[in-house]
Amino acid sequence: MSYVFQFGIVWQELDKLLLGTWLTLRLSAFTMVLGLAVGILGALGKSSSSRVLRAITHGYVEAVRNTPFLVQLLLVYLGLPSLGLRLTPDQAALLAMVVNLGAYATEIVRAGIESVPRGQIEAGRALGLKPHQIFRFVVIVPALRTVFPALGSQFILVMLASSVVSVISAEELTAVTDTIIARNFRSFEFYFVATGIYLALSLAFQAVFAVVDRLLFRRWSAHT
Amino acid sequence: MIREFTLSEAWFLVQAVRWTVLLAILAFVGGGVVGLVIAVLRVSRRRLPRAVAIAYIKLFQGTPLLMQLYLVYFGASLLGLQANAWLAAALGLTFYTSAFLGEIWRGCIQAIPRGQWDGARALALGPMLELRLVILPQAFRIAIPPTVGFMVQVLKGTSLASIIGFAELTRTAQMVNNATFRPFIVYGLVALLYFLLCWPLSAYSRWLERRLDPVHLAPTKLAVQ
Numbered sequence: 001m002s003y004v005f006q007f008g009i010v011w012q013e014l015d016k017l018l019l020g021t022w023l024t025l026r027l028s029a030f031t032m033v034l035g036l037a038v039g040i041l042g043a044l045g046k047s048s049s050s051r052v053l054r055a056i057t058h059g060y061v062e063a064v065r066n067t068p069f070l071v072q073l074l075l076v077y078l079g080l081p082s083l084g085l086r087l088t089p090d091q092a093a094l095l096a097m098v099v100n101l102g103a104y105a106t107e108i109v110r111a112g113i114e115s116v117p118r119g120q121i122e123a124g125r126a127l128g129l130k131p132h133q134i135f136r137f138v139v140i141v142p143a144l145r146t147v148f149p150a151l152g153s154q155f156i157l158v159m160l161a162s163s164v165v166s167v168i169s170a171e172e173l174t175a176v177t178d179t180i181i182a183r184n185f186r187s188f189e190f191y192f193v194a195t196g197i198y199l200a201l202s203l204a205f206q207a208v209f210a211v212v213d214r215l216l217f218r219r220w221s222a223h224t
Numbered sequence: 225m226i227r228e229f230t231l232s233e234a235w236f237l238v239q240a241v242r243w244t245v246l247l248a249i250l251a252f253v254g255g256g257v258v259g260l261v262i263a264v265l266r267v268s269r270r271r272l273p274r275a276v277a278i279a280y281i282k283l284f285q286g287t288p289l290l291m292q293l294y295l296v297y298f299g300a301s302l303l304g305l306q307a308n309a310w311l312a313a314a315l316g317l318t319f320y321t322s323a324f325l326g327e328i329w330r331g332c333i334q335a336i337p338r339g340q341w342d343g344a345r346a347l348a349l350g351p352m353l354e355l356r357l358v359i360l361p362q363a364f365r366i367a368i369p370p371t372v373g374f375m376v377q378v379l380k381g382t383s384l385a386s387i388i389g390f391a392e393l394t395r396t397a398q399m400v401n402n403a404t405f406r407p408f409i410v411y412g413l414v415a416l417l418y419f420l421l422c423w424p425l426s427a428y429s430r431w432l433e434r435r436l437d438p439v440h441l442a443p444t445k446l447a448v449q
Binding site: 053062067068069073076077080083156161163166167187192195198199203 | 226235274282283285286287289290291292294295299344376380381383384387394397398406407408410411414415418419422423426430442
């Protein structure tokens with residue numbers, strides 16, 4: 001093999017890689033928060049008594065889950081302007097990621113809501129709780145507790161999928177890596193290091209979610 | 225010059241579906257073979273094969289598919305092989321698919337009750353025959369619904385091969401869009417084509433899963449037991 005690896009120059013670009021890591025973290029964090037909100041709304045829609053609302057959420061979930069994220073991203077970034085909605089790459093990336101995560105989160109949260117025994121809701125009603133109180137205290141918190149591990153895995157998948165938004169040059173780790181490579185042509189070295197950073201991020205997320213699960217949900221379950 | 229988006233452009237897109245399907249089949253076959261090895265290593269009684277399988281799964285599930293494709297693509301050219309989008313796409317997707325299938329099938333193998341393992345051991349079959357004759361045939365049955373469901377992920381994953389220049393459906397869409405500049409119609413049609421490929425698989429997987437789930441069996445059938 002005649003190729004000489006030069007991992008030394010990775011150090012020279014360390015600040016850029018760290019910036020990219022931060023941007024990926026930020027993009028993923030926004031996506032998680034907004035996507036979970038969409039997921040909760042979607043789950044509400046799916047278990048609504050209105051047939052129209054159920055059909056809309058069902059269509060949304062099936063459409064998103066059965067098409068590639070890359071096509072969704074290109075449709076948002078290139079397709080929406082012809083409907084009059086022009087977005088910057090960063091906005092398009094965030095929107096596409098939230099729409100994507102929202103569909104998966106809808107299914108996950110819905111499964112959690114279905115796992116809440118009907119008797120609990122009736123008990124809430126018997127205690128004179130208002131519908132929004134029942135939803136908040138009796139349904140959604142226990143539901144999220146049940147499905148938190150599944151949500152965590154989905155969050156990690158969406159963080160990894162965020163590397164795809166580099167194709168519309170939204171700012172994150174892969175896009176930053178692409179820019180570095182465009183100047184020094186050390187493709188393998190830099191993609192290798194970026195892959196390592198992604199691996200570290202997903203392991204870190206796993207650890208953080210395990211801690212959150214323990215602190216947040218164990219404590220709540222001790223109170224209820 | 226901007227071309228009109230006509231039926232012939234649409235037909236061009238429809239024809240590109242075969243490359244997406246072919247790539248997905250390659251990835252699924254390759255990923256299935258490697259995934260089976262990973263699943264068997266993962267349930268091994270010895271520690272080393274188990275650790276190797278866990279590391280493999282963690283590595284490929286914990287990194288973006290796009291990065292795996294890049295590394296295979298650029299790595300192959302470093303090894304002196306011609307950088308080839310076919311090879312890189314098939315190999316990269318094989319790694320990805322095998323890690324997920326390995327983990328799915330591990331779950332199916334471990335769902336087989338202990339008594340079956342004990343029974344197999346009592347027959348003195350040896351570890352390989354135990355798996356082949358007793359455990360895997362039973363695990364196979366429960367593995368079908370999640371495996372069919374994962375085929376949807378593989379099909380969608382093939383779209384990333386467009387980024388390393390493999391001319392499947394998404395790449396073809398980019399070419400058609402560059403010529404016609406009708407992104408909404410082009411990508412809308414492409415999304416529809418992917419949906420037509422993926423949705424039947426999703427629905428079939430759900431149907432299979434419901435059929436295996438005893439909760440959904442008719443009450444009379446349960447009463448017999």
